[in-house]
Amino acid sequence: MAPGFRKDDPRVGIWFKDVAPSNELRRWYSHKPERFDEFASRYEKELQGSEALAELRKLTNRGAVTLVTATRDLEGSQATVLAKLLRRR
Known part of the structure; x- marks a missing residue:
């Protein structure tokens, strides 16, 4: 979880x-x-084949999804890879 956020x-x-x-x-x-x-x-x-990725893709079909990350290097982060995958659909 990114700093400043809790799961709840x-x-x-x-x-x-x-x-x-x-x-x-x-x-x-x-x-x-x-x-x-x-x-x-x-x-x-x-x-x-990730069920979680499939569920996340469903959410992107319903509207905007915001990815939160703790990294300072956004271009070299997993969030960048994940966002690219989600845009591919």
Whole structure:
């Protein structure tokens, strides 16, 4: 959860913990820019067939969805990869 938010925060409608990258993948990536393309590819593979991703996609069909992240490097973050996947539909 991003700083300033709790799971029960009314500003957070649904917390999709299951769309987060695995701990193993996050540790491997370590926000090293030279690993981002490989990270994005591996993360997309992790999400293939994900029920949580399917549910999140359904929500995007109903209206705007806001992704919240704690990272300062938005371009090199999982949120960027996830947003790209959601726009692809």
